[in-house]
Every structure is written in structure tokens, then in C-alpha cells.
Amino acid sequence: MDQHGAQQRIVVIEDEEAIADAVMQRLRGEGFDVEWAADGIVGVELCERVRPDLVVLDLMLPGLDGLEVCRRIQAERRTPVLMLTARDDESDLLVGLAVGADDYLTKPFSPRELVARVRAVLRRAEPQPAPADEAPLVVLDIEIDRATRRVARSSEPVHLTPIEFDLLVCLALRRGAVLSRDVLLAEVWGYDGDYGARTVDSHVRSVRRKLGDEVIRTVHAVGYAIGSA
Ligand code: CA
Numbered sequence: 001m002d003q004h005g006a007q008q009r010i011v012v013i014e015d016e017e018a019i020a021d022a023v024m025q026r027l028r029g030e031g032f033d034v035e036w037a038a039d040g041i042v043g044v045e046l047c048e049r050v051r052p053d054l055v056v057l058d059l060m061l062p063g064l065d066g067l068e069v070c071r072r073i074q075a076e077r078r079t080p081v082l083m084l085t086a087r088d089d090e091s092d093l094l095v096g097l098a099v100g101a102d103d104y105l106t107k108p109f110s111p112r113e114l115v116a117r118v119r120a121v122l123r124r125a126e127p128q129p130a131p132a133d134e135a136p137l138v139v140l141d142i143e144i145d146r147a148t149r150r151v152a153r154s155s156e157p158v159h160l161t162p163i164e165f166d167l168l169v170c171l172a173l174r175r176g177a178v179l180s181r182d183v184l185l186a187e188v189w190g191y192d193g194d195y196g197a198r199t200v201d202s203h204v205r206s207v208r209r210k211l212g213d214e215v216i217r218t219v220h221a222v223g224y225a226i227g228s229a
Contacts, residue, residue, distance in 0.1 A: 009033040011052040013043035026111040040064030074100040175227035
């Protein structure tokens, strides 16, 4: 259910039937309306037709691969995408985030983890109330406007995904503090379980790629920070 009590619709684009079945069964059990496409072209058409609230998208698909499917879905209308990947291949993941995926899950994954990710992505997609303190945050030459969710580096706009934006804000609001991966997972992704720290690491890399390596510090064996300790 969304915040107005309507049933939320999810499209699953996955060619492996056993995985698709397991995913759909679990999501239906959670109260979602779920539709399935076994290849990318049908998946894009299905999304145009049913306008889902979220897409669970396999990266490796016959015909049209998941990245191209994600691009086409996003070209039509902004749609939250949770990408499924067969391996933790960083270049694929970074490209996936760049073409508009909101998050990703590496196979094999537990149904519980899938549901947690789906709910976190959907929660993030809901319109957020503007923060009470709307003064832009400034880190080095980077300006973060929380009211408009825009980021600029040396006054040049930089596009961040919603999760990248929230990660940057979370660190910038507690400048100088070192936040562990568990804390970041809880605050940025809304997970309260024991989910992969690699998710945090690859999003940090993606933010650094866009805004410069110096923006986020790695504190060995502890976590990440913005600004000096
Ligand atoms: Ca596949």
C-alpha cells in the first residue's frame, strides 16, 4: 500500500522463470500487484502500459540487456528500478546506477532482503517534505540544496541518483563524524537488518566519481566521513 492506501504495482523483468516465480510469489504475499515480463522488449512495453510504481529488473536479459531496458523505461517516465545482478561486477553496477537504477541486489538474495530493498526504494520515491532548515549545505566546492535536491560542483550542476543524494546529505549533516556502513545503511536505505556493506561502498564510489575522490573520506575499518575529524 502507498501512503494513500492504494495497492502498489511492481513489474518484474527476469528471464529465469524460477527466480521470477519466487520474486513474484513473495511480493504478492506482501500485498503488491505484480506483473512479469521474461525479456526486455516485452518488459519495456509492459511498463509503458501498466505504469508500475517500481520495476525489479534483471541485468542479464536476452535481446535487450537490463541497462538498455532501464534507459528506455526512464526515457518514458521516471520509475524506481531495483536491479538484479548475477555477480558483483562493479562497472555494471556503476553504469546501472548512472542510467537511473535506484538500487541493486546481487544474486543469490533472500526474499526478505528483496522485500526490504523494494520497500526502501518505494519509500524514497514518495514525495519528501522539505526539511525545516533549507539552507544549502556546502562541502569543499560542492553545494547541496536540500529543498530542490540539487547538487552543484563549482556552480556546475551534477546529477546524483536519489540514494547518492541522501548518502551525501547524511554525511554532510554530520561533518567530521565517521559513520559506519551499518549506520549509513540504516539512515540512507532504511534497513534495520544485516545487509551488504558493499552496497554502501559502491554508492560511495559512484558519488566520488561524480564529485571527486576528496569529497568523502574512507576511515579504515570504521566507515566514511565528510570533512576532517
Ligand atoms: Ca537473466
